[in-house]
Amino acid sequence: MSITDQALIISNLRKKYPKVEALKGVDLALPQGEIWGLLGPNGSGKSTLLKCIIGLVKPDGGEIKILGQVPSRRTKAQIAFVPEVENLYRWMTVRQAIDFTASFYEDWDEGRIPGLLEFMGLDPDKKVSSLSKGMRARLKLILALARKAPLLLLDEPFSGIDPASRDRIVEGIVRQFKSEVQSMIISTHAVGDTEQLFDGVVFLDEGTVSLQGNAEDLRDQYGKSINDLFKEVFA
Template identity: 45%
Template sequence: MTIRFHEVTKRYGKEEALDHINLELQPGKIYGLLGPNGSGKSTTLKLITGLVYPNQGNITVLGEEVTRKTCKQVAYLTELDMFYEAFTVEKILSFYASQFPDFDIGKAKLLIQELKLEPQKKVRRLSKGNRGRLKLVLTLARNTPVILLDEPFSGLDAMVRESMVTSLLRYIDFSKQTVIIATHEINEVESLLDEVLAIYNGHIVGHEHVETLREEYGLSVLDWFKMKMEEKGV
């Protein structure tokens, strides 16, 4: 397995973000992590990267307990936008290539073309949609076993979201990579997902194969998620 959570609890002060989570994620799959704001989605991703550590339990990535060393196995698209504003798109690619040995500059340039980004344009002149595209390029161009996408479509218009979904399908190596997409934009990601997890109030309240939902229960991912939230009184 690629990622394993065993009895993981994470607190921020007195607030419990995750409560005794158990989870096993396999290679070669795209997982949707769905939940309302404050449910624990971002905390789950940060724990996998080693940006924060659990108060109880343990997390392994590729069989190793999460440390700053294992974070090299993870490409993480965060909601935050942390670019050097004076850099051009092309210079951002070169900078990432200098920082990450696994960064595939050839793949990045193909993605830049596909997502219609101008290499010589400075970051400060990019629209919000194009900044979102650039973040996706920088994440997908890393050849890591784990890819984490935290709200990759937040605030983007439908055309931008559609182009990003197309790129996700084309540039992920399904034989090697495990992808987790944390989002509340459920309709956009449904076509991508192999399995879906519902998280609420720090607990995993559902975990299903998307194919099973469709073929055995006749449910879309959105219908299933709404059902899980209704069970919790949301």
């Protein structure tokens, strides 16, 4: 597979916080057009890895290439990022949050908004502060899926979400993901419900990659589902 086939290449990425070494030389290659699961328990470095890619955290060493480019303002325009935290302005209405995000991205597809709002069951006139956690997670996903961004990074999109919202989000991803032009990484420690989404998986354990590869190949190789493999690796 040539470099141009890779949406993302990470080599020997290291990041140390004052009290913990979050990434200890991570290598990763995300093929274009695929959805990969970044799997690992809490504190394994999943969020730090995604933050390094989008530029929210500066790595101490190693290299990141996003569609062949080092992280910059230009690559920020090519990535749709859904953080784990509540990053929405709570005083905004759903419509205002959509308009605010739309004005910064050239790849924004306003035509997707009515369908996404209807599918996710969101009222555009409602204030963000009045939405439930599940609803806010859905809104965050709308803000990412309404873009034709070549790379989507979803950090724990199912964390603390009720099953109904989780199913909606998974279905939303499946519906909106355009494998011809997009690639996606979803970090999660809840593998069960999302396993069917992944073309490939990366198991991250205490800042190092303990296993990575094509999901189907791994299932064949180990004779187990990714969920069972996850339980075994992180038992």
